[in-house]
Amino acid sequence: MSEIFTMGIDVGSTSSKCIILKNGKEIVSKSMIPVGAGTSGPRRVVEAVLRESKLSIEDLSYILATGYGRHMMDWVHSEMSELSCHAKxxxxxxxxxxxxxxxGGQDAKVLRISPQGMLTNFAMNDKCAAGTGRFLDVMARVIEVEVDDLGVLSAQSTNVINISSTCTVFAESEVISQLAQNTHINDIVRGIHRSVAGRVAGLAKRVGVEDDVVMTGGVAKNNGVVVALEEELYKKIHVSPLAQYAGALGAALYAFDKRES
Amino acid sequence: MSNIQTLLSAFDAIAKNPKKQLDDYISQGKKAIGCFPYYVPEELVYASGMVPFGVWGKTGGKINLAKEYFAAFYCTIAQLNLEMGLDGTLDGLSGVIAPSICDTLRPFTQNFRVACPDIPFMFLAHPQNRKKEYGVKFTEQQYNKIKIKLEEISGIKITNDNLNEAIKIYNENRKARRRFIELAGQYPHIITATSRSVVLKSAFFMLKDEHTKMLNELNGLIEASPIEPWKGKKVVTSGIVLDSPSLLKIFDDNQLAIVADDMAHESRAIRVDVQENTNHPMQALAEQFGNQDYDTLLYDPELNKRPGYLVEKVKKSQADGVVIMIMQFCDPEEIEFPSLKKGLEEAGIPYIKIGMDQQMTNFGQAQTSLQAFADVLSTL
Structure with missing residues (x-):
């Protein structure tokens, strides 16, 4: 059997991810560029995976785009919503x-999956950025730390404090108040994670939470949010090293399914 | 003879440019009365020789001047109605009728009265207990107050005869719109979600006899067309207003046909007819309001009839799922949602909830939701 290569591109709101898959099973190359829809990110991420895999566009049987900026990818074979791709x-x-x-960077979603792996129900956050990656970006800026350091900082927290999960603006005011009261940064970060977890747990309870629970998207890299969610939901949460690539991976898997249609 | 596309284009032009429609009526020497949501007895306006003109916010509008009167977390329909009063869009109206059926509209009516003193204002208080005799009597008294004001503005007496005639014209229009909604569900390859919306929306900006004439012609042409199998999925919509062209295009792009609706701006506005040719047409109008039911905003002594109603609508229309459009900051809708959710889940009917407000022009998140919902429906 000849080798079949498919590509999945996830054009997110804050980053672009791309995966090339061989025979619908094996990841040949993957790349992530930390800028998303409307930037050079999608072009650069595609160039990166082609370079790494030593393949050309002509070698690919099917290319499928997903993510917030999927509609801008007019040169691909088709596009699907990121919800379907993350489920896949x-x-x-x-x-x-x-x-x-x-x-993800701009929204939070909870998906219910059937035993056959089909997406059967879902819930998304509303317009407010509370409970999303953007919320963490804003909070990290306020407390002058790097987003990537948030997980480590919250693990060192010794006190529980509450930060509003109602909206990003309210939460930012609360964080500033906590800073003014000399609350330790580690405790503030933990409070921020609990705020995100509270918001997302509300979404999750709306669609119902059943094991196994898997977390995908860029925020899954932040162990502080994962731990806070586990505490909120009383569930073990599985996180793959490919969590941030889940959209691109699902797109590449769908591309493999669709290659003959 | 007009063909379907020509008629749809005509409805589209009216729905997209109500200001031109208003100016045209005024240039014909007619007076127009703005009718805010919900349940305005437009028949009274028609009987007084004036044009009832629906004012249900402004999709894609921007709130600027009205911010002085409302908190940011306020229904955008109310805010945009006031914005249009302040920015001159409603200039030309000879008056407005403002119902106060929810806790948001009540303060809105008072703010509008203060902020736009040059527009003659008619406050309409509907009773919560609308079905009992005393409730009907109260509604009738309220309508009589409106009647007196309308007669002052138009200079025309509202008689039993001209009110009965108006009732007949409105019943005919409600019937034509209900038939159109059925046909849109049967012919989604002809009537898209977008065109369905413009046909129904245009009714708010036209004299109803004119709208009925055009719509009956359209209905006839649709009925004469062959029914074709629909390859997409069928949904019922629920909410207040769904008239954004960008949002409706997402339904069409994902082959989601709207086969029935539970929208305040669409089916809820035309469900109940008024008894014709009575000696007491004003009482008949009040009884019509008493006979209204299954509305988020109407008091339901039996509690929670709406989930069952929505489930039945889905079954009757053979829809695959429900799209619930929640207007941002609408307390009644938010409070009602859990009961709808429970009812739909118990009936095994897929649904999604989409938050929106009238200022929105970019629907990226709704696009993702609707596309994923179409995926979900296609796998069930």
């Missing part, structure tokens, strides 16, 4: 998955 990838990585929590 989560099932590929964890066949027992029934619930997916995907927190």
């Amino acid at each position: 990838a989560a099932y590929f990585l964890y066949p027992n998955v029934r619930t997916v929590i995907d927190i």
